[in-house]
Amino acid sequence: MTADAIESEDRLRQLSESYRSLLTGGVVGWEASRPFLKCLGVGGQGVVYLSERRGVDGFTIPVALKVFSPDRFTSPDEYSVEMARLAGVASRVARIQQDHLVDVQNVVSPTGIHVLEMEWIDGYDLRRLLTPDAFGRVRDQVTDRRWQSINQVVMTEGRDQPRLRPGTAASIIRECLSALAALHRHGIVHNDVKPSNVMLKRSGNVKIIDIGAAFELEHRPTVQPCTPIYAAPEILVGQPGTPASDLASVGYMLIEMLSGTHPFAAMSFAEMLETKRTIADWLAGVVPVDEFAVTEPLLKLLRKLVDPNPLRRFPSAEEAELAEGGVAEFQRELIKAGRSSEYEAEIRHWIEEMETEFDLTTDPSDEVTRDFQPPTQVLPLRSPDPESEQDPPVKR
Ligand SMILES: Nc1ncnc2c1ncn2[C@@H]1O[C@H](COP(=O)(O)OP(=O)(O)O)[C@@H](O)[C@H]1O
Ligand SMILES: [Mg+2]
Secondary structure, eight states, rough: HHHHHHHHHHHHHHHHHHHHHHHHOOOOOOOOOOOOOOEEEETEEEEEHHHHHHHHETOOEEEEEEHHHHHHHHSSSHHHHHHHHHHHHHHHTTTTTTBBBEEEEEEEOTTOOOEEEEEEOOOHHHHHSSSSSHHHHHHHHHHHHHHHHHHTEEEEOOOOEEEEHHHHHHHHHHHHHHHHHHHHHHEEOOOSSSSEEEEEETSSSSEOOOTTTTTEETTSSSEEEEGGGSSSSHHHTTTTHHHHHHHHHHHHHHHHHHHHHOOOOOOHHHHHHHHHTTTHHGGGGGGGGGGGHHHHHHOOOOOHHHHHSSSEEEEEHHHHSSOOOOOOHHHHHHHHOOOOOHHHHHHHHHHHOOOOOOOOOOOGGGGGGGEEOOOSOOOOSSOOOOTTOOOOOOOO
């Protein structure tokens, strides 16, 4: 036997020993570090980075890291209590295997600062997509014929921002609802449904992200963060968030997508609350006139998402998706109206055609998630509703 062959046999024996002692030890550990490769977003709660999990022999996989800032807290204890609560929510969300919900992978705190590790979603959030700039970039990339088809099927110009065609909007909302239904089934309220927290993947599918304001129904935060312009009216008067309040936020987002306007932007708190409470008076005006073929089913769907009385909304996200008057039925109406399309493929092509590096944007100031306390002087609730079994709003 040559010296080389003897050495090789020795090394193989050592490897076998390592293998066996690893198996008997029942645990494997390694050091981990995550480089910040690119900033993906900055918001009310911290910063999100693209990073990379690195293994051996050049293995890498992209991940996203959300680093939670202590700046909005008044003491280190307050930060730790809130972070511990969040880790509990994250751990529960991590167990939910739902295709349209961000895949949470870990929460660590190596320096006292909490970092949430999650799958990196290859796509764009809806806030970035629903801008005249993003729309214009597609125009530059496609033929006149394709541009016409995009305008008929996917999106077209709206008043403040591009508006989505009903089939595309419904396809996005449907996937949001299925993610929320999964969260709700596990006793979690998302509590911050808004365009910057909905991502469209390059595959054409939707993912709900940002569990920073989410809570378990049996373990509510003392101060409930939210984004007031997308929050249900009952939250604005100090009631706790519920699965029904998530549905109202989905409805406001749908109104925005369909109309190309921000229905509550630039309003005072009192005006916004009143506008949400009187939504029945103006809802019919938000569906563009050229959508007359599906106006009625669209309004039926919207009404049951955004009714100011949470008890008159769909009883659950699952029913908003699947029950009578829900999104699935609306999609069937589209087929009857001769308006069916392969929306997922359409969305995929649209994102491909836009293919661009956006400058890093932050949420517009009125869309930042913040700790919310209702103003001490809020409008009294409109005439008490006989069907409402809700407790009266908390007055402070
Ligand atoms: N997992 C992810 N993959 C890719 N981009 C992400 C991911 N999570 C967040 N982002 C981007 O970062 C932005 C901010 O993240 P988010 O969790 O919503 O934080 P904030 O609490 O600051 O709103 C998002 O709007 C999105 O554009
Ligand atoms: Mg967010």
